[in-house]
Amino acid sequence: MSTAPTGTSTAPIGTDMQSYRVIRNKHVGRYVAAVITALLLLSVVLSFARADIDWATVGEYLTARSILTGFMVTIYLTIISMAIGIVLGILIAVMRLAHNPVVSWIAWLYVWFFRGTPVYLQLLLWFNIAIVFPRYGIPGLYEGRTVDIVTPLVAAILGLGLNQAAYTSEVVRGGILSVDRGQDEAAKALGLTGLSSMRTVVLPQAMRVILPPIGNETIGMLKTTSLASAIGATEILNEAQHIYLVNNLIIELLIVTAIWYLLAVSVLSVVQYYIEKHFGRGHAAQTAGVGLFNRIQTILGTSRRTP
Amino acid sequence: MTTTDSATTTDPLVRLEKIRKSYGANEVLRGIDLEISAGEVVCILGPSGSGKSTLLRCINYIEKPTSGFVIVDDQVIGFRKSPRSHGALRELKDQEVARQRRAMGMVFQRFNLFPHMTVQENITHAPRLVKRVATKKARERALELLGTVGLRDRAGAYPGQLSGGQQQRVAIARALAMDPALMLFDEPTSALDPELVGDVLEVMKDLARQGLTMIVVTHEIGFAREVADRVVFMDNGEIIEQGPPREVIDAPQHERTRAFLSRVL
Numbered sequence: 001m002s003t004a005p006t007g008t009s010t011a012p013i014g015t016d017m018q019s020y021r022v023i024r025n026k027h028v029g030r031y032v033a034a035v036i037t038a039l040l041l042l043s044v045v046l047s048f049a050r051a052d053i054d055w056a057t058v059g060e061y062l063t064a065r066s067i068l069t070g071f072m073v074t075i076y077l078t079i080i081s082m083a084i085g086i087v088l089g090i091l092i093a094v095m096r097l098a099h100n101p102v103v104s105w106i107a108w109l110y111v112w113f114f115r116g117t118p119v120y121l122q123l124l125l126w127f128n129i130a131i132v133f134p135r136y137g138i139p140g141l142y143e144g145r146t147v148d149i150v151t152p153l154v155a156a157i158l159g160l161g162l163n164q165a166a167y168t169s170e171v172v173r174g175g176i177l178s179v180d181r182g183q184d185e186a187a188k189a190l191g192l193t194g195l196s197s198m199r200t201v202v203l204p205q206a207m208r209v210i211l212p213p214i215g216n217e218t219i220g221m222l223k224t225t226s227l228a229s230a231i232g233a234t235e236i237l238n239e240a241q242h243i244y245l246v247n248n249l250i251i252e253l254l255i256v257t258a259i260w261y262l263l264a265v266s267v268l269s270v271v272q273y274y275i276e277k278h279f280g281r282g283h284a285a286q287t288a289g290v291g292l293f294n295r296i297q298t299i300l301g302t303s304r305r306t307p
Numbered sequence: 308m309t310t311t312d313s314a315t316t317t318d319p320l321v322r323l324e325k326i327r328k329s330y331g332a333n334e335v336l337r338g339i340d341l342e343i344s345a346g347e348v349v350c351i352l353g354p355s356g357s358g359k360s361t362l363l364r365c366i367n368y369i370e371k372p373t374s375g376f377v378i379v380d381d382q383v384i385g386f387r388k389s390p391r392s393h394g395a396l397r398e399l400k401d402q403e404v405a406r407q408r409r410a411m412g413m414v415f416q417r418f419n420l421f422p423h424m425t426v427q428e429n430i431t432h433a434p435r436l437v438k439r440v441a442t443k444k445a446r447e448r449a450l451e452l453l454g455t456v457g458l459r460d461r462a463g464a465y466p467g468q469l470s471g472g473q474q475q476r477v478a479i480a481r482a483l484a485m486d487p488a489l490m491l492f493d494e495p496t497s498a499l500d501p502e503l504v505g506d507v508l509e510v511m512k513d514l515a516r517q518g519l520t521m522i523v524v525t526h527e528i529g530f531a532r533e534v535a536d537r538v539v540f541m542d543n544g545e546i547i548e549q550g551p552p553r554e555v556i557d558a559p560q561h562e563r564t565r566a567f568l569s570r571v572l
Contacts (some may be wrong), residue, residue: 182415182417186419186421187421190412190432190481190482190485192436193401195401196436204423205421205423
C-alpha cells in the first residue's frame with residue numbers, strides 16, 4: 001500500500017492530531033431521497049382524494065356486520081391453516097430426516113406434490129373431492145356423504161393447511177440442519193432419547209432460524225386466505241365482493257378490505273417481533289436491533305435495550 | 308461415583324473387545340482390546356487421526372462400532388442377551404441405549420453446551436428429564452456441582468456469556484449431574500486459549516483424586532504424566548503400547564511412540 005496522502009494537498013499530517021477539526025459527511029442522498037418519496041406519496045394521496053371515492057361509505061362499511069364476520073373468518077382460516085401447517089410441517093420435516101427410508105420417502109413425496117401444484121388448484125381439488133371419494137368413514141360401521149362434511153370452509157382449511165405444511169416442513173428441515181450436530185450428541189450422551197433431544201435441545205435452537213420465515217408465511221397466509229373466496233368460503237374479500245356486486249361501490253369496499261388486512265398484518269408483525277425475541281435467548285446480539293418495531297420502540301423511547 | 312483406590316478389583320468397569328470401526332473402505336479402528344478398572348484414570352495419547360476420539364465415541368455408542376463389543380458395568384452397550392435363543396445378542400432400541408448411556412458422562416472438545424439454556428438449566432436438564440429428579444433438588448445439586456468447578460456465581464448466565472474455559476467446566480458439571488460411573492473426556496482442552504487450559508485441568512485433577520473412573524483423550528502430556536494411572540498410546544487405529552506414564556511417556560518402547568512424543572514434548 002502506498003503511504004502517500006490521498007488528498008490533493010501534499011502537506012504532511014502533523015503529529016498533533018488534536019488540532020484538527022473533523023468535518024463529517026453530509027449524507028445529501030438521504031435528504032434527496034426523502035423529498036422525492038414525500039412528493040410521490042403526496043401525488044398518490046391526492047389522486048385518491050380527488051378520485052370519485054365516497055370516503056363516507058368507506059367509513060360506513062368498515063364496521064359493517066358482514067365485513068366484520070368476513071374478517072373473523074379470514075383470521076380463523078389463517079390461524080387454523082397455520083396451526084395445521086406448523087404441526088404437520090414439523091412432523092414431515094422430522095420424518096424427512098428419519099433413518100427409516102420409507103418414512104423419509106413418504107415425507108419427500110408429500111412435499112413434492114403439495115409444493116409442485118398451485119394452491120388455487122389444491123383448493124379446487126379439495127372443494128370437489130366428493131367426486132373422487134363420494135363417501136367417507138369405515139364401510140358398515142360409520143360412514144356418510146363427503147359432500148355433507150366438505151363445506152367451502154373445510155375445503156379451504158384442508159387446502160391451505162396441507163399446502164402450508166409442505167412449505168413449513170422445508171423451513172423446519174433447514175432449521176434442524178442448521179443446529180450443530182454436537183448438540184444432539186451432547187443430549188444423547190446425557191441419556192436423552194433421540195426424540196427428547198429433538199424436542200428439548202435441537203428444535204428450540206432451530207426455532208431461531210425457523211421463526212422469521214414462519215412469521216413471513218403467516219403474514220402470507222393471511223392474504224392467501226383470500227383465494228378461498230374462489231370456492232365460496234365467506235372470508236372478508238368474498239363478503240366485500242358480495243356487497244359491491246350489488247351496490248357497485250367497488251373501490252370503496254376494496255379499500256375497506258385493504259384496511260382490515262393492513263391492520264391484521266401490523267398486529268402480526270408485533271407478535272412476530274416478541275416471539276423471535278423469546279427464541280433468541282442466548283443469542284441476544286443477533287436479534288437485538290433488528291426490525292421496524294424495534295426502531296419504533298427506540299424512537300418512542302420505550303425500548304428496554306440499553307443504548 | 309466410586310470409592311478411591313479400587314484399581315485392584317477383579318472385574319473391570321469397562322471392557323472393550325475387538326472394536327473395529329470403518330467408514331466405507333477407511334478403517335479407523337482396527338480391533339481395540341482394552342480393560343479399565345473402576346477408579347482408574349486412563350489417558351489416551353496419539354497423533355491426530357489415530358482413532359482416539361472415535362474410540363471414545365464408540366464407548367458411549369454415539370458412534371456404533373462396525374464390530375466388537377463395549378461392556379460397561381457388565382452391560383453390553385447397544386445389546387442385551389436374548390432370553391429366547393441362548394448365546395444371541397439382541398440389538399437395543401434407541402430408548403434402551405439412552406438408558407445405558409446414563410452410566411457414562413461425556414465432555415466434548417467443543418463443549419456443546421445448550422446455548423438456549425442458562426448454565427443451571429444446562430446442568431438440571433438431563434436429571435430432570437431423564438431421571439425425573441424434582442426441579443428443586445436438581446437445582447440444588449447443580450449449584451453444588453457449579454461450586455466444585457468454581458462457577459457457582461454464574462448459574463444464571465447463558466453459555467455465550469462465558470469464556471471457553473468456563474464453558475468447559477460447566478460441561479463437566481453437566482456430565483457429573485447424571486452421577487456417571489465413568490467419565491469420557493474428548494480432548495477437553497484442545498479448543499481452549501492456552502491461559503484457560505489450567506482451570507479445566509485442575510477440575511479434572513480433582514475428579515481423579517476423588518476416585519472417578521476417567522478415560523481422557525488428550526494432548527496434554529503433562530496432565531497425563533501427573534494424573535494418569537495408565538497411558539495408552541494409539542496410532543493408526545491400533546493400541547501401540549500402554550502402561551504407567553513413567554514407562555510410556557518417559558521410557559517408550561516403540562518407535563512410533565518415541566516419534567510422537569519427540570514431536571509433542
